[in-house]
Amino acid sequence: MIKKTPVIIWEEKLEFVKNHNKTAIFYEGKEYSYKELIAGAKEYASLLDLVKEEKAVIFMENRPELLYAFLGIWDKKGTCVCLDAASKVSEFQYFIEDCTPKYIFVSNNTYDIAKEAINLSGVQTIVLNVDEIDLSKADKEGIIYAPDREAVALILYTSGTTGSPKGVMLTFDNILVNIEGLNKYKMYEPTDRVLALLPMHHIFPLLGSGIVPLQQGATIAFLKELSSQAMVDALKNYKITMMIGVPRLWEMLHKKIMEKINSNKVIKSLFKLCEKLDNKELSKKIFKKVHEGFGGNIRFFVSGGSKLNPEVSRDFKTLGIDVCEGYGLTETAPMISFTPINQVVPGSAGKIMDGVQVKIAEDGEILSKGRNLMKGYYKKPEATAEVIDSEGWFHTGDLGELKNDYLFVTGRKKEMIVLSNGKNINPVEIEQFILSKTDLIEEMVVIEYNSLLTAVIYPNFTKVKEHRVTNIAETLKTGIIDKYNGSTPNYKKILDLKIVQQELPKTKIGKIRRFMVPALLEGKIEEEKEENIPTFEEYKAISDYLTNLKGKKVMSNAHLELDLGLDSLDLVEFIAFVESSFGVTLTEEVLTENPTVIKIAEYLKENSTSLEIKDVDWKKILEKDNFEGLPKSNSMGKLVKALFKPLFSLYIKIEKEGLENSKVTKPTVFVGNHQSFLDGFIFTQSIDNKTLDNTYFLAKVAHFKKGFMSYLGENSNIMLIDINKNLAETLQCAATALRQGKNIVIFPEGTRSRDGEMREFKKFYGILAKELNADIVPFGIKGAYELFPAHRKMPKSGTVKIKFFPRVSSETLPVEDIVKNNFNEIKEWVDKI
Template identity: 40%
Template sequence: MFLKDYKKTALILKDQKIDYTHLINQVNSFSTLLPNNNLSKVAIFSENRFEWVYAFYSVWMKKAVTVPIDFMSSAEDVSFILNDCKPEVIFYSNGTKEICEKAISQLHHKIEKINLDEIKIEESKVNATFPEANPSETAVIIYTSGTTGSPKGVMLSYDNLLVNIEAVTTDVNVYKEEDKVMVLLPLHHIFPLMGTMVIPLSVGGTIVFSPSMASEDIMATLQHGITIIIGVPRLYNLIRKGIRDKINKSGIAKLLFRIAEKKNSLTFSRKIFGSVQRKFGGKIKYMVCGGAALDKDVCKDYMTLGFEILEGFGMTECAPMITFTRPGRVLPGSAGEPLKVNEVKVIDGEIVNRGRNVMQGYYNRPEETAAILKDGWLYTGDLGHLENNRIFITGRKKEIIVLSNGKNINPEEIENKIQSMTDVITEIGVFEKQDMLHAVIYPDYQKAKHLGIDDVEEMIKWQVIDKYNQSVTPYKKVMKFSLIKEPLPRTRLLKLKRFLLPTLEQISKEKLENVTEPTFQEYTLLKEFLQQQKETTIHPSDHLEIDLGLDSLDKVNLGVYLESNFGVKLSEAELVGFPNVVKLAENIRDKKTKLSVEAIDWGKIFKEKLDLDLPKSWFTHNIMKNGAKVFLKIYFRIKGEGLENLPEGPFILAPNHQSFFDGLFVAVFLKNKLMKQTYFYAKEKHVKNSFLKLLAAKNNVIVMDLSDLKTSLQKMAEVLKRGKNIIIFPEGTRTQTGEIGDFKKTFAILSRELNVPIVPVAISGAYDALPRGTHFPKPWKKINVNFLKPILPENHSYDSLKDIVQSKVSEQLNKK
């Protein structure tokens, strides 16, 4: 357990290397900074670094107890820990100095401070040795991460640590002297403390520090020839998602993945996916996973890619291992078998453990110690079962939701199911409120934008939550959900802090009430513009989409306003990248090239020069249209009325949107000459391959890039300026329920600025024939297409024009 001189490299950070001789000398030097008398405990409050290692072992050299503290802790948390266990000394760094000093000011006892960045001592050349330690003595006190809100000091003996070391070195040869282990997770937690520092250094391995958890730093660190990665499920999930996304973009890669999946051979997979292996440094022997249960599909995918994942189960109170997977015996879904020296069983569904790995107790918490340690058995709070001596985790006892009808629900199962249904949800947390399931969702707006999704909330509501609810029993349905602007609260090992989920909305409201309003001019002007646009109160912390509900047109308006008034040009995607209004205002302040206040002039925008080659109709265009009309009249009972209301062009056809075939339902009633003069538009994501592009080019279809709505609007304006007609669905998307949705004002802007009439079109019956989510239309359904009297734009604003068109369509639909 203690350090020995293996005459080789011990620590690496980028191009810095420290061998075991220097490591031991540095530890000895650090120990001279500690008092010789009356030393019982020493805290370490710093980020991962070489000096963290020196400080840790120097405390053991003094036969004192180490108390690691999360370097991202608040002053309140640090002072709580220091007041609780009262260490005589604290190591800290420049990075934690401010918090440390604030915490110390709240202490009830004196404490000596040592700044790791200010230590200036010569490296000791004395042949240092570690004193003999009594196995029953306390080695470390680890404060739990507090997923339940109440951190406790877990006292671990030297024997607790030793049994964990022996389990993966002498009992099962996981760690060897030639191994290089990546130090990625924060060392204040027992899992990385043991897995990435104490165990590898005890056998003469090399530990390699990643400068941060950024993907670039991780990939660069892996190139040092890392053989063992220690990670948590969320880390492995994120890496796997990135790899799968790349594989799914290539037909050949997808085929190879399926072949490797069926072959189920690590050797075969490592050859097939050699490029993936090389990106991980090409030397990976094991990926060790702990901290929470790993989804079995994630485990399977890594095996298919040629990586062996050794999943373990444990807790801080067991230093940390209770079970772990033996090399060559991976079973996805299982966290392995117990250590040789401990007993594991299941009592009333709860996993309990007894053996040398069980903690001494919670520091100064005899009642809480008694609650978890009963008759020598440690009650883990985890639910699961044993099969053939393998443990399978099914959930946390405290996290299981119990409804008033007695039904038990594991929220993680629901979260995994919902998240698997879409890439647009980054995180989801499910909790119970008023005997119903609620969810808080942190969306991926960049992904949504890439997929052409304008209204993220509506998409999640209907395409994810509604579909999920239809597939499960009633008590598992999610009845309410809300979108949040920040990632879900997690511990430093990325465990979800479930106890905070119900409070997220309240916390958000409190932040609004207590926020200080910025006074700089750019913020004031931006706030006034947004208040005018959305007719609502604007707060500095408001998210452009979640709080203000800016749609694509709103963002185009905002982009035009910023360019006209500040000389700052931002794309729609860049606008969404700002977390809130004040951050956008700060960017404007820093990058503006001018400052003026002008109203948005769409007329001027539509006059900007635009190169647009209009698609020309093939001779087959009307043949296909007329053939479709015959087919639709047979398949459906389709009828068109009001064709006499169509004026001379140019004009805008504005139908409500009930089904995927609505454009065709309108088109088949247009006369051949009029059809040639009428243009449709399609989203770029629907016209990807060369055949569809050719079809669009020969059938009056203009392909629009919805990530650049300004240019799309300019294209539509150009069509109208050339005397042609266009069809625009003002709702922007198909109805989810059969009811007419709110009209967007894009068509009204075009009509008002170019002075072209709008023909409202009321489509009824199409939703019944082909509701959203179905793939095959129902025959014999009655469908009516009514062309209403044109509406002229004179004497109308954008909004009044939008509203009158929507009201005319609604009136006609209500007659049916």
């Protein structure tokens, strides 16, 4: 017997909403019945004098009155134009000038903006404030009928990355094919209670959290306050069965859940077991607490708006919760594909919807046509022709592939990064990989910026505080980005990192607007203006100090590292200034708890007893002996040199120049450029053992944490630096070594080159040499980057060069000149062909 797919038969006059004798909407603790919903919609309709397809705008926040207006417009056969309640005057003015509505529904919250925009536009329209419409006597009953199938039922504006927003004209049949596709798999049931989180000027939430639930006789819960606590309360109080959200929401919830699971070995083992068994009912029982945390009634979640990380989908599935992902655009009303319940394939956007055709173009672009395709852009036939070709195929701009009836979206054509060598990079794949490896990142994008593949990161400041990270950029670079670089081909390596303190620019449903990120980095996005500048003396003193130190405007909420760019040495200076001027010691804990200018100032206001501005006294800081970080022996150092000698004789040859300058007779600071992980070994292979025994290396503790490297660090002449610890202690340790007649090797760029280019030298080595009256011997290395760039697993065979330059006395020149001269001398030699 052949099982037939049920077909929905719609009469010529389409019934859309009828009285189901139950609650239609929850809002602010109040229940609105279907009877009240219909009565409200009919009352609103009675205020309208519309002919078919005349336009009426809805301009308000999510609330029951939004649906009254929506259904009232449809009841009068009008075209509903849903606009963003957060629109600015100029944006709203553009919208109404473009669509010239006969009516505009507003609330108290949007009234002023609407009135100002109307006055500026000169558009003749009637404003209806829903907060002033009396529904106390609304008692009309009946049925809300849908617009005619081919009538334009909706106009929704795309946000667009270039040019002005375009009004997408959707017919009721465009919407109907979505409803039929969902009904085929019984995605919605009359018993469902849907939590509406996203604003309904977008087709995705409008359809999934509004139109379909009402057509099915389900219940909608609106939230007045969009907070995590309000969401949790609503899930439990309203017994929510399904929730629609964007990937950012599911990724945030996933991160919190997995942190708890991974913190308990037993639960983690159970999770791994459930992952292998793939039994939904068993997972629900084992992870009952997770389900109870979501109110205990969830049937499934829905994700759309952009691609969901497959790991998130996979882990929710292991927990016994389906995240049904869909794919489409406003122009496709919105669905091209969606995932039926119990048929989740992580990484996939689901099955192609009935009534829709999809093909993949030669360049990988997803093309679609069918009943869901828009009528066109309102009053923009040229723009319509640009996206719908002569054969009726809509060009989505997304890349994808079809596998076993499932659609996989692999990227966005415009977002693909094409390098000068012709290689294509999908930034989303990189972002998802990195985000899955750390909880220190809230948001990130990968872009090509200044010709370098660059990660732009907005940190998770709560986690930064919890982990007591004081050097965010360096921690992310060495702990996260470098690990990613170690697992990927050279052309996909991230060569630069930018940390920002403000959220990345996004659409209203949380999709990052990549094209705006360069403007954010260049300060072209409007900055927050300082109001009510603090005037208490502690704030004024540190604000003046920081302004002089960094030569830039200081705002009260400026983050010491991210906004003002304080590096480790700057922090040492700042801490010393605070200690000498306020008599207060800023510990790592204090800096982590108080990372902004105003927070530090308030801390000093509470804890200082006096204020007397004094300059930083480096001599006083460095005179304190610190023996803790001094190496105990160099037994491994000499052994490693001997073991590696064949490697640097046969596989990698070293051409040495100026060796006479490496034979020093007094405490010396050796400073060189940092091209590769080979640099330290090249240096040790180039100097004699007597000098080597008397020479200490400054190195990051992160490089000497595990295995052989840990043993090497403990038994060689290596002084380890922790980038999240007070650099003053490291400087004191280095000063102690110089006082004992030792030499120090420093790579003052702070990190290996990511692109072969030299970076600015940090000046702390110059301060050390100056205060301890030590000589400086600059040295240059070239060829090492080409043989062993950052995170190549093994070096190539070839030749490297090292040159020791003549000794420089630190007595006569100021620190800034010493550092500048050393840098220029080395760079000139390194760059010379």
